[in-house]
Amino acid sequence: MIKLTRLDDEPFVLNAELIRYVERRPDTFITLTSGDRIVVKESMDDVIERAVDYQQKKHFMPMPNMHHSVETSSL
Known part of the structure; x- marks a missing residue:
């Protein structure tokens, strides 16, 4: 998820996985992959940097331990 700002200064969070492409005009x-378009205040380079940073961090996050076992030990 990346934090961005709409043209009316309203902040929002976008799932970076949904970005199809980014354009500057100006x-x-x-x-988005759905075909929807969003206009933001950030520059094209800022959006790309945030999306790449998100992807890199996503791969470094440890996966939660879904199989949490309780062990008892006797002394």
Whole structure:
């Protein structure tokens, strides 16, 4: 997830997995995989940097331990 700002200064969080492409014309347009388009205040380079940073951090996060076992030991 990346934090961005709409043109009306309203902050929002976007799932970076949904970004199809980013354009500068002169505002920054983000086209999502759904075909929806969002215009943001951040520059194209900022959006790309945040999306890449998100992807890198996602791969370094440890997975939660879903099989939490309780062990008892006797002394």
